[in-house]
Structures are given as C-alpha cells and as structure tokens.
Amino acid sequence: MLGALKASGIFDSVGGSRWRQRRLLILCYHSLALDEENLWRPANFLTPIRLRERFEILKQNGYSVLPLGEALERLRRNDLAPRSVVLTFDDGTYDFYKLTYPLLREYGLPATVYQTTYYCDRQMPVYSLICSYMLWKRREIVLRAAPSIGIVSDISLGAPEARQTAISQIIAFAERKKLSTEQKNEVAAELAQRLDVDYQELLRKRVLQLMTSGEIAELADAGIGFELHTHRHRMPRDQELFAREIQDNRNAIESITKIRPTHFCYPSGDYDLMFLPWLAEQGVISATTCDPGLASVQSRPLLLPRFIDTTGRTALEFESWLTGVGALLSAGASATSLRNLSRS
Numbered sequence: 001m002l003g004a005l006k007a008s009g010i011f012d013s014v015g016g017s018r019w020r021q022r023r024l025l026i027l028c029y030h031s032l033a034l035d036e037e038n039l040w041r042p043a044n045f046l047t048p049i050r051l052r053e054r055f056e057i058l059k060q061n062g063y064s065v066l067p068l069g070e071a072l073e074r075l076r077r078n079d080l081a082p083r084s085v086v087l088t089f090d091d092g093t094y095d096f097y098k099l100t101y102p103l104l105r106e107y108g109l110p111a112t113v114y115q116t117t118y119y120c121d122r123q124m125p126v127y128s129l130i131c132s133y134m135l136w137k138r139r140e141i142v143l144r145a146a147p148s149i150g151i152v153s154d155i156s157l158g159a160p161e162a163r164q165t166a167i168s169q170i171i172a173f174a175e176r177k178k179l180s181t182e183q184k185n186e187v188a189a190e191l192a193q194r195l196d197v198d199y200q201e202l203l204r205k206r207v208l209q210l211m212t213s214g215e216i217a218e219l220a221d222a223g224i225g226f227e228l229h230t231h232r233h234r235m236p237r238d239q240e241l242f243a244r245e246i247q248d249n250r251n252a253i254e255s256i257t258k259i260r261p262t263h264f265c266y267p268s269g270d271y272d273l274m275f276l277p278w279l280a281e282q283g284v285i286s287a288t289t290c291d292p293g294l295a296s297v298q299s300r301p302l303l304l305p306r307f308i309d310t311t312g313r314t315a316l317e318f319e320s321w322l323t324g325v326g327a328l329l330s331a332g333a334s335a336t337s338l339r340n341l342s343r344s
C-alpha cells in the first residue's frame with residue numbers, strides 16, 4: 001500500500017501540504033552497533049550504513065532538519081519550514097561519539113542527545129546491559145551454576161526466556177548483596193570468563209558504555225545539544241526521588257556543557273501523568289515520549305510524540321513518516337482522505 005501511495009504521488013503531495021508544514025516530526029534513535037548489538041536488540045541498535053541511508057533520504061528530499069529548541073519554538077509560533085524534522089538520540093552511549101557524530105558532521109545535521117549521566121565518568125559498561133549482551137552472544141551454550149554471580153543452577157541459554165532467567169538471577173544477586181558499581185563490573189567480568197567471552201575486547205570497543213564528560217564537552221562545543229534523560233535511567237514514582245533524578249542529571253550536564261538543559265525525554269518511554277507537574281516544577285519545558293506521531297501546536301509540550309526508527313523499519317516506511325502519510329495511516333486515515341488532504 002505504501003508503494004502504491006508513493007507511486008501515485010501521495011507522499012509528495014502530503015509532504016508538501018500545509019497540514020504537514022504545521023507539524024513537526026521528531027525522530028528517535030538509540031544507538032549504533034559497535035559489535036553485534038543490532039542483532040541482539042534490533043529495536044534499539046542500527047548499523048552505521050542504515051543511519052547513512054536515512055540521512056541520504058533527508059538530504060535528497062530536502063527535509064528541514066532543525067535543532068530541537070528552535071523547532072519547538074517555531075512549532076509554537078506556527079512558523080515551521082516545510083517538512084521539518086528533529087533528530088534525537090537517547091542515552092548518550094559511546095557509539096554516538098564514535099560513529100553517529102561523524103555522520104552528522106558529514107551531512108551538516110543538528111541533533112539532540114538525551115543524556116543519562118550516572119555512568120559517564122565510570123569507564124565500564126552498564127551492568128545489566130553488558131550481562132544480557134554476553135548471555136546472548138553465547139546463547140548456544142549451557143551456563144553452569146555459579147553461586148558467586150547468582151546463577152543457582154545450570155541454564156541452557158538457547159531460548160530468550162532462559163537468558164531472561166539468567167539475567168534476572170544476576171541482577172537480583174547484585175541487589176541482594178548491595179554491590180557497588182565497581183563490584184558489579186567484577187561480576188560481569190566473571191560472567192564473561194564463564195561464558196568464554198573476551199571481556200577486555202568489549203571494554204576496548206566500549207560496547208554499552210556512555211560517553212565520557214570530555215567527549216560530551218567536545219561535542220557540545222561542536223554544536224550538539226545535550227538534554228535531560230535522568231541520571232540513572234529510571235523514573236521513580238516518588239516525587240522526591242524523581243526530582244533528584246532530574247537535578248542530578250541537570251547538574252552533571254550543566255557542569256560539562258555550561259548550558260542548562262530544559263528539555264527531557266522519558267527513559268524507555270516510561271511516563272505517567274503524575275510526572276507532568278513534577279517536570280514543570282523542575283523547569284522542564286518539553287518532554288518527548290516513545291508514542292508515535294507528529295507534534296502539532298495542539299500537542300502537550302510534556303507529552304510530545306516521536307517516531308522510533310529501528311532496524312526493522314524499511315526505507316519506504318521511514319519515508320512515509322517523513323511525509324506524514326505514515327502518521328495518518330496509523331491514525332486510521334483512508335486513501336480518500338489522504339488524497340483530499342494532499343490537495344490542501
């Protein structure tokens with residue numbers, strides 16, 4: 001259907017309509033693969049080749065890629081350029097510095113990183129993620145019982161459910177023992193040894209590590225925007241703990257970039273209406289979700305939609321969302337209404 005709509009000119013017509021010009025597409029990306037992460041979690045990791053293909057589509061079709069703050073202000077004023085788009089990247093992992101930023105610089109595109117900060121000055125991978133990744137890498141073996149890291153019995157790692165059992169036991173072990181971040185890293189290293197994974201190589205590649213303060217400062221000086229994503233990548237339902245997450249995150253980012261962040265992204269798309277006044281109290285002026293859609297002047301500033309681009313999205317599907325056709329179809333629009341809209 002998308003192919004037929006594009007061939008009939010609907011993509012171009014809707015993309016060039018006044019309806020589309022009054023709306024902003026905020027694109028959401030997470031990370032690029034430094035190793036095999038795109039095979040492990042295709043919904044979160046792209047390859048550099050795929051991201052380059054996306055940037056080529058933006059370039060060849062004349063999309064207006066705007067900085068986040070400018071785009072939201074122009075959206076409020078109903079002053080967007082035709083086919084306006086914003087690029088956002090969640091978490092701020094090292095691959096952004098290593099792989100994504102060079103592509104952004106090559107294509108001359110602005111971008112915003114929603115930066116979580118707890119691991120920024122800890123030269124080690126995020127504990128739960130690296131353990132899960134290594135279990136996936138050795139999914140053909142049986143992990144023998146290992147009480148020293150929390151594995152209570154032998155686990156055949158072939159099925160996702162079995163790997164989830166293993167990671168749950170490893171995380172529960174760390175929580176039960178109240179392990180420090182450094183001690184968790186030692187557990188991850190022992191797990192790697194038991195799995196026969198080269199942990200030092202993963203550390204060398206900086207797989208599943210965050211950017212350092214120095215790297216963030218360098219990119220901020222180069223024009224990359226850094227905004228709030230909580231300090232520890234979590235959303236407490238307690239207002240005091242919630243405020244601490246925002247404040248710790250803001251203090252870390254501001255100390256590095258010398259710019260006060262005022263935009264926010266809900267980690268893992270986890271939001272609740274109770275958060276809205278809490279965010280407002282913290283001086284947050286916009287917040288993005290993982291709910292698909294195009295932002296309009298009617299959108300709630302603290303519940304802005306985004307389109308999550310993943311390995312599973314085809315170029316045609318990506319283009320449909322750039323033009324607005326994808327958003328309309330997801331909302332239940334008919335082919336007739338698309339044609340009528342394209343004439344406006």
